[in-house]
Amino acid sequence: MARRTLHGLLLLAGVSLLTFLLLSLAPGNFYDELRLNPQISPDTVAAIKAQYGMDRPLPARYFLWLASMARGQFGYSLEYHQSVSSLLWPRARNTLLLTGLATLLAWMIALPWGTLEALRRGGWIDRAGAALTAALLAIPDVLLGLLLLLLAAKTGWFPAGGMSSLNADQASLPLRVWDAARHLFLPVAALVLGSLPVIVRHTRSAMILALDSPFVQAARAHGIPSARVLWRYAFPAALNSLISLFGFSIGGLLSMSLLIEVILGWPGLGPLVLEAMLARDIYVVMAAVVLSSVFLVGGNLLADLLLYWNDPRIRQVSS
Amino acid sequence: MSVEVQPARPASAPLLAVRELTLRYRRQSPLRGDGPQVTALDNVSLELPAGKTLAVAGPSGCGKSSLARCIVLLEKPDSGQILYGGDDLLTLASRERRRVLREVQLIFQDSAAALNPAFRIEEVLEEPLLIHKSAASAKERREFLHELLRSVELTDKLLARRPLELSGGQRQRVAIARALACRPKILILDEALSALDLSTQGQIANLLLDLRETQNLSYLFITHDLAMAALFADHVAEMAAGRIIRVGPPQKGVTGNLQSGSGALPSPSPSGQTVPVR
Numbered sequence: 001m002a003r004r005t006l007h008g009l010l011l012l013a014g015v016s017l018l019t020f021l022l023l024s025l026a027p028g029n030f031y032d033e034l035r036l037n038p039q040i041s042p043d044t045v046a047a048i049k050a051q052y053g054m055d056r057p058l059p060a061r062y063f064l065w066l067a068s069m070a071r072g073q074f075g076y077s078l079e080y081h082q083s084v085s086s087l088l089w090p091r092a093r094n095t096l097l098l099t100g101l102a103t104l105l106a107w108m109i110a111l112p113w114g115t116l117e118a119l120r121r122g123g124w125i126d127r128a129g130a131a132l133t134a135a136l137l138a139i140p141d142v143l144l145g146l147l148l149l150l151l152a153a154k155t156g157w158f159p160a161g162g163m164s165s166l167n168a169d170q171a172s173l174p175l176r177v178w179d180a181a182r183h184l185f186l187p188v189a190a191l192v193l194g195s196l197p198v199i200v201r202h203t204r205s206a207m208i209l210a211l212d213s214p215f216v217q218a219a220r221a222h223g224i225p226s227a228r229v230l231w232r233y234a235f236p237a238a239l240n241s242l243i244s245l246f247g248f249s250i251g252g253l254l255s256m257s258l259l260i261e262v263i264l265g266w267p268g269l270g271p272l273v274l275e276a277m278l279a280r281d282i283y284v285v286m287a288a289v290v291l292s293s294v295f296l297v298g299g300n301l302l303a304d305l306l307l308y309w310n311d312p313r314i315r316q317v318s319s
Numbered sequence: 320m321s322v323e324v325q326p327a328r329p330a331s332a333p334l335l336a337v338r339e340l341t342l343r344y345r346r347q348s349p350l351r352g353d354g355p356q357v358t359a360l361d362n363v364s365l366e367l368p369a370g371k372t373l374a375v376a377g378p379s380g381c382g383k384s385s386l387a388r389c390i391v392l393l394e395k396p397d398s399g400q401i402l403y404g405g406d407d408l409l410t411l412a413s414r415e416r417r418r419v420l421r422e423v424q425l426i427f428q429d430s431a432a433a434l435n436p437a438f439r440i441e442e443v444l445e446e447p448l449l450i451h452k453s454a455a456s457a458k459e460r461r462e463f464l465h466e467l468l469r470s471v472e473l474t475d476k477l478l479a480r481r482p483l484e485l486s487g488g489q490r491q492r493v494a495i496a497r498a499l500a501c502r503p504k505i506l507i508l509d510e511a512l513s514a515l516d517l518s519t520q521g522q523i524a525n526l527l528l529d530l531r532e533t534q535n536l537s538y539l540f541i542t543h544d545l546a547m548a549a550l551f552a553d554h555v556a557e558m559a560a561g562r563i564i565r566v567g568p569p570q571k572g573v574t575g576n577l578q579s580g581s582g583a584l585p586s587p588s589p590s591g592q593t594v595p596v597r
Contacts, residue, residue, distance in 0.1 A: 217393055218434070222450075
């Protein structure tokens with residue numbers, strides 16, 4: 001675990017450095033718009049750059065940013081004139097609410113669905129499921145988001161953006177919960193529909209492999225009931241590959257919804273990162289990338305821990 | 320371990336009989352529909368009386384393992400009957416089927432793959448006891464496990480280990496012990512010795528011969544090794560391309576195996592039809 005944690009830290013350092021270099025070396029910067037304004041002199045632009053340390057060499061700026069990250073500030077937003085952390089955390093919380101709920105729902109639907117397809121392979125349930133997941137896979141996330149937005153606009157059943165209605169904070173708790181649920185429905189539906197096909201197909205494949213394995217066949221031949229064979233033999237055997245996929249799901253919690261948030265107007269990291277990229281607000285982008293990478297590394301570490309817990313062969317090799 | 324003595328049976332009443340069993344595999348493609356069929360078993364008939372050993376010998380792909388899998392209901396044949404104690408297994412209700420599967424146990428060639436790698440040996444052996452309710456209390460189960468291990472010449476120290484921590488010979492003994500835990504009447508040994516080295520083969524073969532005597536078991540011994548068939552069997556049925564082509568007594572001193580084509584059975588029956596084992 002210690003070695004993996006060290007690898008994770010090195011990976012994060014590499015990601016932050018690479019992101020910094022790519023953003024710094026790409027053509028253009030935050031001050032280009034100021035330069036285009038004839039009423040702002042070049043000296044004024046240079047003074048503003050110096051005020052925020054943007055005239056320093058790249059290594060110095062990178063290490064200053066690292067120091068800021070260590071203090072929990074994650075740098076300074078040139079666009080919003082405040083520490084990046086004060087912008088980041090509320091948005092990250094909103095994103096995690098959305099993606100956490102979507103991930104939970106997607107797995108709760110996909111596991112039994114994929115298992116049923118495996119148990120009924122070749123039958124009409126399996127074929128219908130394959131057709132549906134193929135259709136969902138073929139639809140791009142952008143189109144899915146836009147279709148749901150169209151549904152909201154045409155029917156009025158759901159709000160077309162935002163996280164809560166005006167004056168919702170003055171309503172009773174049940175009404176606030178209902179209001180939040182209505183606002184969550186469309187973005188959660190978009191994320192669930194987008195991630196379901198992969199999890200369903202993965203579950204189906206893993207269960208088929210497990211059900212076809214010799215020790216499961218031996219268990220059936222020994223007269224062990226089907227339900228026990230499924231839950232005590234096949235499902236634990238299929239879990240290994242599902243745990244790895246689950247680790248990636250956790251790893252994508254901050255990044256999977258960026259596009260959907262922009263399309264459906266959810267006030268999460270997505271719109272913030274998009275605005276920051278367009279404005280070349282470099283430290284906001286860096287912080288979002290590093291935070292997403294933390295989740296990716298953490299998700300893989302979690303998957304490793306779960307694999308260690310689930311499979312005694314891995315525990316034996318490790319010891 | 321307590322021995323169940325089988326009641327005396329008339330010589331003509333087989334314990335297990337397979338009648339005109341046919342199994343075909345069909346390749347299916349969502350684009351091309353049903354593909355060509357492969358006939359794994361073609362009107363196979365044989366009988367196994369109580370207390371006897373019938374070897375089924377043949378090269379790879381002749382249908383021996385398919386036959387074994389059909390008998391323990393892992394495969395559903397297209398036609399035919401599998402009669403056990405007079406009942407057709409293919410028409411039994413699930414509760415009766417479970418009772419029958421307790422009495423007919425299959426031992427696989429690859430013991431490493433046939434044992435759940437995540438289970439400890441104790442769990443592997445306890446599972447049939449729990450399912451078939453063969454021992455009422457935990458104490459009885461524990462005592463039974465100790466007896467089981469002694470009967471296959473293993474020690475209690477192995478109970479805490481997992482299958483991949485054991486040698487091939489130890490794993491095969493555990494597989495035999497697991498089969499014995501169900502107090503079977505028939506053991507189907509599907510190339511159960513093929514994956515072992517010669518020395519271990521001899522040890523396991525001797526164990527099986529001893530168990531046959533002490534526990535009054537009947538064996539359906541599937542092999543491509545004619546020498547092993549001669550050692551074990553009262554009769555040998557030779558298979559090729561899914562059919563029984565010859566049945567006869569084993570000839571002592573025969574060598575070779577049907578895998579390489581170096582062996583052959585003597586004195587085929589005149590009609591080439593299946594004859595019951597006596």
